[in-house]
Amino acid sequence: MVVIDQLQGLVDLVHHRRELYVRFSDGPDADAHEASVDYESGLHLPGLSANRLNPPDWWSRPLTDWLARQVCQYAHLAERSESHRGWVLTGRLVDRGPDDEPLLTDVQPVAWLADRVLSQAENWYHEHFDPGRSEQ
Secondary structure (H helix, E strand, C coil): CEEECCHHHHHHHHHHCCCCEEEEECCHHHHCCCCCEECCCCEECCCEECEECCCCCCCCCCHHHHHHHHHHHHHHHHHHCCCCEEEEEEEEEEEECCCCCEEEEEEEEEEEECHHHHHHHHHHHHHHCCCCCCCC
16 A cells, blocks of 8 residues: 655545545554444444545635644544554445444555654644634
């Protein structure tokens, strides 16, 4: 699997492909033998939980903004284990999880995200967003 080592590389990939998602886990080999679980209920989910990389139609800001936000919103999942890494995948959407996240089957790995992408996304996010801001 290729490694994306720049935030711009992720932007280029998502600009040219639809139905891409990001997942933070031990990777596609490990996930092929695991099911995602709703930890609060203990229920096994019908697909791997992932997060959408392609922005919705209403998103009018730059693609880099969307990707930085998506990566930062879920990068904490990489901290659950030293072996967890970010990776890009595609697959068939079968349902939505308890946090309304996409659940995928027929998963096809696309690329790994280098740690550098995560740090670039975090920097971009903090420069272009107001993290934690809520309705006033």
